[in-house]
Amino acid sequence: MADAAFGENAVTRPRPAVGRSGLRKALQRKSSVAFLMTLPLILLIALLVVYPAFYSVHLATLNKSMQRFVGLGNFEFLFKRDTFWLVVKQSCIFAISAVLFKALIGFIVAHFVHNIPAKGQRKWRGMLLVPWVIPPAMSTLAWLWLFDPSYSAFNYTLSFFGIGPIPWTGDAAWARFSVILVNVWYGAPFFMIMYLAALKSVPDQLYEAAAIDGANWWQRIWYVTLPMMRNIIAITTLFSLIVTFANFDIVRILTAGGPLDKTHIFATWAFRVGIEGSDIPLGASVSLFMVPILAVAAIFILRDVSKRGNES
């Protein structure tokens, strides 16, 4: 036995050296180091994102008293509710129009800032980022006071010109306008800063070549700037679409979904149903309904980005 053991040891003696060098090799690989360095973040995400996500899927499959498995019963119920389809429609109007305006304003402002001489540009960049830096719950409170039904500062100012009073949050159309306006005000600086970074990475030679070819201002934007910014535009739009679809604070503080549910979006209605109405499974189902919509958008946008990445 002892001999056999000895013999075996003799055969396998170089093994530790192989193992050590294998580990060393693995550690030398950039991907392994990157994985190890991101591991704490991956664990954190698993704990704070993946677990709650699966938990909410689990909740969405329970009945109202959370004692019975109902499969997709909650979704089936939701699809029969008019209010739910109103919320779907409003969430789409809110997210798409807000993202469009944020992108447009961000694009225009980024061009303005890009054309400011480098010396004074930092000040402008800082100032223009302020709406995005203030916590939205706080800034929306200020907007709430500006839109206050009885004491609106906007209405007070407009009254000097014989306009108003405008029911900023009391009329369905104005209320929708108000929540979109505040969202655009809050989110446009993010687009601005992303587009500004993209603009700075466009080589000047391309513009010079375009100018030699006789391209006018519009042609330079259409044939040089926009193609060079396409990936950034796509990723920024996707990111903003996700965040805007999932928005809660602005609508909750400004209108709480009113009047007559005409400004409810997924998150605010999920809160109303799930937390205030104590129907947590239905609330979870409302909030999960966003997932397929955003997943489809993400697939299309990211597919285009990777396609262009491969082309380049």
Add this chain to the structure above:
Amino acid sequence: MSRRKLNRRQFVAATAATSAVMIAAPYVRGAYAAGKLSIGFWDHWVPDANKASTELCKEWADKEKVDLQVDYITSQGNKNIVTIAAEAQAKSGHDIFQMPTWWCHSNSDLLEPVNDIMEPIIQENGDVNGTVKYLGMLDGKWMGVPACVGSQIKGPCSRIDLMKKHAGIDVQEMYPAGSPPKADNWNTDTFLKAAEACHKAGVPFGIGLGETTDSVDTAGAFFQAFGAQLVDAKGNLTVKTDAVRQVLEFYKKLIAFLPPDVAAWDDASNNKWLVAGKGALIMNPPSAWAVAKRDAPQVAEQCWTHGFPTGPKGRFAPFLPFFWSIWSFSKNKPAAKSLLVHLSKPSSIEKMVDASGGYDLPAFSKLTKLKVWAEQGPPKGTIFHYPDPYQQQVLSIAASPAPPKVAQQIYFQATQTKMCLRYAQGEKMEATLAWAEGECEGFLRS
């Protein structure tokens, strides 16, 4: 270095002494011999009102040798109900939690019955009103002890001068301080006439039609005054009834006399309306008057809190009670019950009501005539009738008597105010009723 030698006798003696101390230790009454307890109170609006609760708890904890932790959880941004949901999901958290209106029923499976302490409390303090039983009891089991802290009636708070001048109503004469009301003529018709007169005079009543509780509570009390129920106690849909049609007609007339922006009002809007001196009446507990006392004393001097107008089916006032409930996962239920008994003593209740300046309302019938309500002012006696001392109103909650889990949906979806608004904005009566029926049908799901 000298090494001390331990002989056998010394070793046996030391071991025996140590064992004796270890065995006897649990029976020594230390500072926190009765264990730990944590309580999540609602964070009071009234400055310093929390102090009375803290003092009472500390007094009890010192006497009972309990390591007590008191947390105050605000209802701003619904933080308290989010915390309830989180603790219910985690089955961990405070031992006692102060549950607002509907939350005893929505967590009924997770609450410890407190019948054993409720019976002596009721014997000492008097019976509780029907709304407290409706919200705090399930199948004969009490799910919490009615908390005076935060419990409130949202009755009318009128401007004495404006009501007298424009509507010809002397609210002080109708509800005299120190004596029973003479409010036989204070009904929904006179209310409507007064609303019209004040609207014409440019000081309209400030009654919201938003989706927050003040708007919902007022609508709920008027629905009940007309006998209008959307879902009855057995869970049957009762939307398409004459009573519902009548109350919608009433509200349509009333909305024409209210400020044009009431659809966007929240719970702060009516307070601001009164404090700014813009209206002759709001529906609120005396917090608006208390703010006026600080910020606009000339307005506060003219405020008078009184009873609701009576309707065809009676005089109903919105009552929103809180409950102190013990989670079933609490590890120190005997201590929790002992604390709740202490907090429910008449002297403790009076101390808490005093600290709130009369805002808090005990739910017990023997405790509606405390000194604080008679003494508050200016004007003196302004909130004498706030606790309904002569019990002339039915204290109720919007959407009752529907089964509480259904009523909670009607309440938080503000179905009643939405119906009033839809109909007043020109929707046909039958369309409004059909919409409401569809909504309520959805709320019936189990």
